[in-house]
């Protein structure tokens with residue numbers, strides 16, 4: 001494809017995306033196809049000769065779109081809002097068009113410098129002190145893995161320079177609530193702690209970590225000869241956006257000599273609202289923090305910000321210095337490969353830059369406030385409706401709910417919950433998901449798609465009430 005050909009087809013692609021966003025609201029939210037359907041429609045072998053890209057958009061319409069679940073749909077209430085704002089999409093497009101890779105500063109100085117600046121803009125926007133420095137990672141899962149590796153190396157005083165964890169005399173332990181994201185477990189396992197040394201700390205009635213139980217676990221491990229190493233606090237748990245008590249956990253981490261990592265993948269965005277910052281009170285006592293602008297804030301996936309207070313420690317753990325990457329500017333410039341796991345990095349800062357420039361801080365704040373208000377409205381409807389129960393507090397934009405008619409308990413209640421959920425999802429009118437809270441299934445309504453207004457939430461509430469009548473249970 002020559003630049004001229006790219007210009008011609010590229011305009012068609014941009015038109016296609018703009019049209020798609022305009023009509024997304026008319027499509028069934030969850031894809032209606034069966035496993036294997038997309039593959040069955042496509043050639044099983046690659047084309048021998050190149051073909052003009054003119055047919056691409058027809059194939060997108062006919063073969064790919066039916067297999068798309070529409071995350072940008074105003075009735076998308078599943079998982080979490082993953083707002084791929086078009087302003088951010090433009091930045092991502094520019095990054096792809098430039099096609100540069102940030103192996104080190106000189107490999108594209110603007111890539112590194114804009115990334116550091118965007119991390120600093122978000123630091124300011126979320127009210128964090130100047131003690132924090134951040135960079136963009138692909139996902140919170142990677143950032144949390146980096147955090148636990150850094151914790152391991154601090155506790156062991158750089159065991160990686162010796163025998164690694166295998167050479168340590170006593171096992172190291174990681175602590176997170178039973179509601180923490182699976183990525184915390186995964187990171188702990190990949191960082192070598194072993195399942196026997198990952199503690200799931202019980203939660204209180206609001207699904208937030210119980211600091212007394214954490215203290216007990218820390219003390220038990222210490223007494224029994226294990227070494228408390230890292231505590232992970234979740235600000236905005238995946239199931240219900242519960243808020244772990246960061247301040248109390250910071251105190252305990254400090255008392256027991258542990259690293260404190262804060263997983264604010266989802267709720268970190270809310271900290272651009274000054275009124276929400278009490279939700280992570282004590283954050284300055286943490287060692288590391290992850291938040292995902294590729295969720296609610298509006299940056300196209302992938303864009304996860306990982307902040308630390310001690311950059312020197314991070315670099316000491318992560319740095320590599322092969323001859324082929326050395327440059328004359330190494331002493332003066334930041335090489336972001338030393339701030340995480342991958343060597344190569346995309347120019348991801350562009351999509352944050354275009355997002356923040358286009359919406360402005362006040363525009364982003366207004367959208368998030370709208371979503372919080374919509375969640376409160378839905379919570380109030382549920383609270384007022386007979387036979388419906390809200391099963392968790394609603395500090396943010398996620399409402400967890402059950403329809404609980406008298407006499408329906410246990411597994412029968414679970415079947416009812418999953419049946420009315422599937423009834424809605426199958427209709428294509430809205431898409432929600434379920435989670436287990438307090439041992440029973442509940443439906444999660446995660447509000448915050450860029451295009452979701454009050455009318456969409458009201459329509460969902462009507463659908464929910466109709467679904468429990470019509471789900472055939």
Ligand SMILES: Cc1ncc(COP(=O)(O)O)c(C=O)c1O
Pocket residue numbers: 080138139140141142181183234236237238263264265266292304
């Ligand atoms: C609290 C929390 N942590 C971590 C993650 C994982 O995020 P990522 O997909 O960026 O790894 C999620 C995703 O849903 C989450 O809700």
